Amino acid sequence: MTSADMTQAESLPDNLDQLLSSNGIRLGAAQRRRLAWLAQRLGGTTIHQSGSVPAPDSHVVIVVEPPSGPAAEMLYRSLRANSAVVIPFGENPAFDFLKSKLTDFGTIGPSLDGPHEMWWGGLNWRAIVPDGGSRTSTPLRVVSCYPRACGHDQARRLRDKLAEFEIASDIAPIETVDGEHIRASERTAFMLRMWHEHREPLLFIEADATLSEPPRLPSCLDCDIALHRWNRWEMSARTLFLGRSPAAEALLQTWHHIASAYPQVWEGYLLDQAWSLTSSQVPLDTVWLPRSYHAPAEDLGTPRHTAVVHNLPVDSSDLGPDAEFGMAMRTARRASRSGGRDSMIVVKSETMASDVITVIMRDIATSDAREVAASIEAVTEAFAADCGGFGRLELSLCSWQDDVRTAKSAARSANNRIIEIAPWQTLPTDLFRTVGQSRNAGSVVVMAGHRG
Structure with missing residues (x-):
């Protein structure tokens, strides 16, 4: 320099x-x-x-x-x-x-x-990263697993390429309930084991994939997690980088918890939900890997500098098993944000209480961006100043009434107190203290006021 x-x-x-x-x-x-x-x-x-x-x-x-x-x-x-x-x-x-x-x-x-x-x-x-990726002193370990029933040859091409590129790896067979199919809970259990056994950042690559060049990009990015989104919304776990950070570990643990609770649900949706939950609670630094890290073997449009080639059909049928799956979140995920049915931010207070307050901010689509931003800051600052005895704040942004209804339904099912506001409304400094005095779970406090 x-x-x-x-x-x-x-x-x-x-x-x-x-x-x-x-x-x-x-x-x-x-x-x-x-x-x-x-x-x-x-x-x-x-x-x-x-x-x-x-x-x-x-x-x-x-x-x-x-x-x-x-x-x-x-x-x-x-x-x-x-x-x-x-x-x-x-x-x-x-x-x-x-x-x-x-x-x-x-x-x-x-x-x-x-x-x-x-x-x-x-x-x-x-x-951002020149051809071939930047050289970096940050170590990286590639990990992968495959069903024991598939045999050693399942990961042969990946092993050979990793040895050729002199990249440290840990590839192992695992026991699976469904024979030659790995459940998301089994994959995440393996990744958690790798997380605890190794100290380097981990790059998980599906065992039947191969490498065209060393996958240097993830270790150059200094992020918590890096993955590819097929069609800009469908999260794929076939190439997944985890940095050595508390946020990355939180996402991995959340993903494993959800996958264990819902073993029959498609893993892409489970990963999506884990990402949404984690990013609302910690400042998760996510990078969306380019197509060169998730190229199907038969893709005629594969970039010249492809790094990871997956054994996938060009119609991506190995990803989402249902074309209609995840419809409610596609718009938001294509824009890399949480949807109106998710909590945009979750803030914990220092109060040892289980009571949760949900704030629903409506009319986002018809409000000025600065107005919305200022209102988000006002809500979080008010909660930090006086949580009103609530243990956690969950803030959802809703563009349309359909989103408002869904957010209310979710809050009620969790027995949360609910406040409904609009971005242009001025909030009292004791908002949460006032609402907290009435502990009727599921009831809604609608802030009065009209746009000036």
């Missing part, structure tokens, strides 16, 4: 903090770290101004207001190959159209110090 590069890296935190604070943007520590990571790799950072195009030296563009269709098109056409777009209020569905025009790189869940989902994306992965 040159002296000029070192000076830029040293001044970067102060410059970013000034840029964020002057534009009223709150980021959690993990989100702030990812933004700095992008700025160090790509260069200048700027706030996108509506109706304008980024300056030539602006390679990291922060978008805080949802652009209209024409404005999104203009922004998209102005981006260069070495550009990235960061949306600090990524939980808002108003940004979905812009996201749909870009390649999803990753998302980082909310936390009390940054109660928003941060999304980042761009045009292609080559801007």
Whole structure:
């Protein structure tokens, strides 16, 4: 690194903090770290101004207001190959159209110090990691398992390639209830065992896959979890990276718990639910791996620099067994965010209580993005200041009445207290204390008020 590069890296935190604070943007520590990571790799950072195009030296563009269709098109056409777009209020569905025009790189869940989902994306992965991936000192261990009934040859090609690339691995047969089929609970039990036996980050690869080149990308990303989403919404566990972090371990444990409770449910859906639960409770740093890490063997469109080739038919029938499965979450997952039927953020209080309060924020689709963001911050700050005796806050964002009804039904089934608010309403500082004085589980407190 040159002296000029070192000076830029040293001044970067102060410059970013000034840029964020002057534009009223709150980021959690993990989100702030990812933004700095992008700025160090790509260069200048700027706030996108509506109706304008980024300056030539602006390679990291922060978008805080949802652009209209024409404005999104203009922004998209102005981006260069070495550009990235960061949306600090990524939980808002108003940004979905812009996201749909870009390649999803990753998302980082909310936390009390940054109660928003941060999304980042761009045009292609080559801007973030050059051809062949960056060399890294971070060790990585590939792990895999296969049914004992399938025999040793099930993983022969993968073993051979790992030996050729001199990559440490642990590939083992396991006992399975269904013969040659591995249940999600059996897969996650194996991965938990690998997590405790090894200290390196783990890259799980399906045993019947093979490698075309060393899979360097995941270990370059400094993330909690990295995986591929087929058709941008269907989470696949065939290639799954887990960094050595408490958040990654929490996701793995949650996935195993859900898979054990529902052994007959398709594992992609179970992984999706584990991701949603974990990312609402901790700032889970997720990276969406490119197609080159999940290429079907017969895919004529396989990229030149394919890393992981899976023994999959081109129609992806080995993924979702039901074409209608997960319909309710597809729109949200295509935009890398939680849906209205999920809790966007879960905040625990210091009170040793089992009572839970659900806050449903309605009319998200018809509200200003800054208004929604400010309301989310107001709710979490009020709960942190005075939890009203509740042990946990669950906040759901609902665009439509159908989402509101579903969120209420879920809260009632859990015997939660419920508050329904709109983004433009001013909340009292003792909101949760007041509601907590009436402990009628399942009842709804609707905040009064009209848009000014």
